[in-house]
Amino acid sequence: MTEANITVEDLVSGKPDQKVKLITFSGQLDESNVDEESKTIYALIDATPQGLSMIFNFKDLDYMNSKAIGYLTDWYTKLSEKKGKIVIAQAKDNILDILNVVGLTQLIPCVGTFEEAKIEIAK
Amino acid sequence: MNTEPTQTQPVRITLTMPTNAYFMSGVRDFTLSIARNFGNLSNQWAYRLQSVVDELCNNAIEFGSNRNDEISVTFIYTPEKSIDIIVEDHGTGKMRTTAAELQRIVREKRAPGHSITEIRGRGLATIASEWTDELRFEDRPGGGLRITARKYINNTTVTT
Numbered sequence: 070m071t072e073a074n075i076t077v078e079d080l081v082s083g084k085p086d087q088k089v090k091l092i093t094f095s096g097q098l099d100e101s102n103v104d105e106e107s108k109t110i111y112a113l114i115d116a117t118p119q120g121l122s123m124i125f126n127f128k129d130l131d132y133m134n135s136k137a138i139g140y141l142t143d144w145y146t147k148l149s150e151k152k153g154k155i156v157i158a159q160a161k162d163n164i165l166d167i168l169n170v171v172g173l174t175q176l177i178p179c180v181g182t183f184e185e186a187k188i189e190i191a192k
Numbered sequence: 193m194n195t196e197p198t199q200t201q202p203v204r205i206t207l208t209m210p211t212n213a214y215f216m217s218g219v220r221d222f223t224l225s226i227a228r229n230f231g232n233l234s235n236q237w238a239y240r241l242q243s244v245v246d247e248l249c250n251n252a253i254e255f256g257s258n259r260n261d262e263i264s265v266t267f268i269y270t271p272e273k274s275i276d277i278i279v280e281d282h283g284t285g286k287m288r289t290t291a292a293e294l295q296r297i298v299r300e301k302r303a304p305g306h307s308i309t310e311i312r313g314r315g316l317a318t319i320a321s322e323w324t325d326e327l328r329f330e331d332r333p334g335g336g337l338r339i340t341a342r343k344y345i346n347n348t349t350v351t352t
Contacts, residue, residue: 132220
């Protein structure tokens with residue numbers, strides 16, 4: 070199975086009604102592992118009734134396939150319904166390219182640094 | 193003694209693998225290598241073809257051949273002209289479909305107004321279609337599908 074890893078960290082939010090988590094992805098998300106790996110994010114979303122936002126740090130993510138993008142889209146929808154957001158930070162060029170071709174960059178802000186991501190999530 | 197292929201003859205390499213996504217990271221690595229070394233493609237286009245191969249193979253694995261069967265992916269590099277990627281399944285998978293039906297589905301998903309928030313359906317309709325110059329669906333005589341994706345080498349300007 071292709072290797073992928075997801076770590077989760079709580080961040081301090083500037084807003085009292087907002088919880089922010091930093092989700093760091095590494096490795097490759099493909100057909101062999103994405104169903105299993107996605108459960109981590111779904112568990113976080115299900116556990117928080119409202120106001121959960123996530124910064125996805127893609128600095129060490131080398132590949133994602135269309136199913137991973139599908140999950141990303143679903144997380145965006147679910148978090149939006151609960152008044153939360155997603156911001157993607159530090160994605161590699163090939164990752165940005167695939168997010169762009171499927172139109173996801175129109176929905177989810179993609180920024181170059183973690184600092185920019187924190188500013189974006191606080192908006 | 194092995195010699196470098198001549199610059200005028202097409203090079204054809206076929207990988208046959210069990211119907212299992214476990215093997216796809218190796219196929220992706222191989223695709224990157226082919227795209228960079230044979231096609232002399234930019235990094236951007238090499239990664240794009242990597243995604244195209246992955247999506248075509250995933251489709252064959254999920255729908256085209258069953259778990260006890262195989263799929264194949266063939267690379268044909270025609271020097272200074274094109275790279276063809278041909279993915280074939282045997283039609284033993286969970287969803288038997290025809291080339292015409294798959295073509296129709298792809299056309300439907302590419303139609304304007306189709307939601308970008310749908311969870312599935314991007315592999316062929318968006319990624320493979322956008323990042324290749326020709327995408328052809330054929331029914332194999334013995335059963336299953338053959339999908340041929342062609343990228344012309346002179347149509348690989350780096351885009352931002």
